[in-house]
Amino acid sequence: MEIIGMEIAKLLGNQFGTTVAIVAVSTLVFMVLLGKSFINRARNFSVSSEAPPVPKVPGLPLLGNLLQLKEKKPYKTFTQWSEVHGPVYSIQLGSSNLVVLSNSDVAKEAMVTRFSSISTRKLSNALKILTYDKCMVATSDYNEFHKTVKKYILTYLLGSNAQKRNRTIRETMLENVVGCFKTHVKSFPLQAVNFRNIFESELFGLALKQALGRDLQSLFVEELGATLTRKEIFHTLVLDMMEGAIEVDWRDFFPYLKWVPNNKVEANIKKLDLRRMAVMKALIKEHKELNEGRKDMNSYLDFLLSEAKVTETQLAMLLWEPIIESSDTTLISTEWALFELAKDPERQERLYREIQTVCGSDRITEDHLSQLPYLSAVFHETLRKHSPVPIIPIRYVHEDTLIGGYHIPAGTEIIVNLYGCNRNKNQWETPDEWIPERFLDNNKYESNDLFKTMAFGAGKRICAGALQAMLISCTSIGRLVQEFEWKLQSGQEEDIDTVGLTTHKLHPLHAIISSRE
Ligand code: HEM
Numbered sequence: 283m284e285i286i287g288m289e290i291a292k293l294l295g296n297q298f299g300t301t302v303a304i305v306a307v308s309t310l311v312f313m314v315l316l317g318k319s320f321i322n323r324a325r326n327f328s329v330s331s332e333a334p335p336v337p338k339v340p341g342l343p344l345l346g347n348l349l350q351l352k353e354k355k356p357y358k359t360f361t362q363w364s365e366v367h368g369p370v371y372s373i374q375l376g377s378s379n380l381v382v383l384s385n386s387d388v389a390k391e392a393m394v395t396r397f398s399s400i401s402t403r404k405l406s407n408a409l410k411i412l413t414y415d416k417c418m419v420a421t422s423d424y425n426e427f428h429k430t431v432k433k434y435i436l437t438y439l440l441g442s443n444a445q446k447r448n449r450t451i452r453e454t455m456l457e458n459v460v461g462c463f464k465t466h467v468k469s470f471p472l473q474a475v476n477f478r479n480i481f482e483s484e485l486f487g488l489a490l491k492q493a494l495g496r497d498l499q500s501l502f503v504e505e506l507g508a509t510l511t512r513k514e515i516f517h518t519l520v521l522d523m524m525e526g527a528i529e530v531d532w533r534d535f536f537p538y539l540k541w542v543p544n545n546k547v548e549a550n551i552k553k554l555d556l557r558r559m560a561v562m563k564a565l566i567k568e569h570k571e572l573n574e575g576r577k578d579m580n581s582y583l584d585f586l587l588s589e590a591k592v593t594e595t596q597l598a599m600l601l602w603e604p605i606i607e608s609s610d611t612t613l614i615s616t617e618w619a620l621f622e623l624a625k626d627p628e629r630q631e632r633l634y635r636e637i638q639t640v641c642g643s644d645r646i647t648e649d650h651l652s653q654l655p656y657l658s659a660v661f662h663e664t665l666r667k668h669s670p671v672p673i674i675p676i677r678y679v680h681e682d683t684l685i686g687g688y689h690i691p692a693g694t695e696i697i698v699n700l701y702g703c704n705r706n707k708n709q710w711e712t713p714d715e716w717i718p719e720r721f722l723d724n725n726k727y728e729s730n731d732l733f734k735t736m737a738f739g740a741g742k743r744i745c746a747g748a749l750q751a752m753l754i755s756c757t758s759i760g761r762l763v764q765e766f767e768w769k770l771q772s773g774q775e776e777d778i779d780t781v782g783l784t785t786h787k788l789h790p791l792h793a794i795i796s797s798r799e
Pocket residue numbers: 393419420421432435440604605607608609611612615669670671674675737738739740742743744745746747748750751
């Protein structure tokens with residue numbers, strides 16, 4: 283190496299040249315030794331720093347755009363801004379700089395191509411408390427903990443083999459749901475049924491069976507000194523947590539002021555957490571007592587207790603995670619699909635005819651799904667128009683990178699606005715309309731566009747529960763249309779408001795259903 287350096291020095295003809303040459307050659311060899319990934323990163327960095335900065339949405343000094351985000355659904359404001367400032371723009375919320383992406387190409391670039399520079403999470407104060415600072419799959423950074431726990435949840439609960447093992451749990455759930463609707467039709471044929479009352483409760487039962495091996499009607503919680511009903515358990519583990527997750531602490535936007543106490547918000551979140559943890563611990567204790575001496579594995583908890591190397595808190599959090607995740611988003615996609623079908627008799631009839639042709643007099647099952655393209659299109663169009671997770675949990679840029687040709691400096695936070703991507707007028711024709719046909723093969727969208735909605739995210743952090751959600755939602759939509767004709771209760775057509783972190787329908791779907799028999 284030194285000899286090559288001397289040759290270059292001779293060419294340069296001075297001592298400075300010698301030093302430069304030796305350093306240059308040493309650097310070259312060093313880079314080769316460090317390998318391709320380092321070179322790529324260096325190249326990425328230099329290309330990124332030469333690229334233009336992201337266009338900014340004008341705001342106020344210090345506060346930035348905070349006061350412009352009055353709407354409780356920020357994804358809608360982000361989408362309006364994208365129509366003025368384009369699909370990639372930056373905003374300032376207090377001391378945080380965020381880049382918002384509202385087109386599926388740049389969203390995919392951030393989640394897949396640039397993943398290595400954007401793989402960490404930034405959590406609000408509320409989420410830090412509720413997730414024990416990233417102590418679960420969905421909120422952890424992309425590190426060894428994440429890889430281990432994602433493997434646990436996929437292998438023992440959500441991956442395709444685990445889903446095959448749990449098929450009877452899903453089938454029982456659907457039979458119970460259909461049974462409840464049949465009872466309603468018999469008892470109150472002219473009255474609208476509240477879809478959510480029935481579906482939500484059965485979905486919670488499924489979540490408990492997968493996690494604990496059994497559903498339950500009540501639970502004695504020692505730390506609370508009370509016996510909770512099933513409804514109270516659902517509130518504590520699911521509804522209260524969904525509300526807590528969107529609590530805004532103004533210190534999120536001014537981290538340098540985090541020493542200023544904000545007792546009200548913090549106390550509220552801690553209260554929710556204490557109650558949730560008390561219930562989780564009681565569930566685990568009861569499970570251990572009921573299963574003492576048994577060796578077979580019948581639930582996710584059995585696996586976590588026998589094989590996972592985790593602390594007591596991690597155990598409670600890892601068990602709670604699929605309970606809350608199973609109970610919310612799948613309800614949202616199924617409820618919106620039935621809302622749209624009830625509103626649109628022609629498309630409902632088309633779906634019914636497809637099911638009749640494929641299933642005949644048999645009940646639709648998961649085995650039929652691959653032969654029902656229109657049902658699949660109904661599901662994907664619902665995920666597009668009503669993306670259950672409208673904003674991907676915020677990602678943090680930990681090294682300079684490039685998105686959509688713009689320079690994104692380290693320290694920026696990335697908001698993937700899925701709602702905006704899926705309502706983007708340049709990517710979807712009449713995006714506000716619900717048209718399942720756009721996902722059929724003979725249309726101009728190709729079948730692999732099914733994933734163009736990115737409703738489950740993309741890349742290494744893609745949703746672990748996508749298969750389960752698809753199986754439950756598609757068989758439920760199919761079976762409920764096979765058994766009943768759905769009509770919206772009058773006045774419901776425009777009842778499309780949402781609430782919370784997800785696109786939870788504000789008012790439950792009320793429909794008049796009649797048996798097709
Ligand atoms: C229609 C239903 C669902 C939708 C639309 C949905 C959507 C999403 C989205 C957008 C993410 C974030 C991906 C990212 O950060 O890039 C996610 C992550 C996740 N979801 Fe789902 N989800 C659904 C159902 C479920 C179900 C039923 C479960 C489990 C029972 C589940 C478990 C998870 C987990 C564990 C993660 C974290 C994955 C990771 O960080 O590696 N999801 N989901």
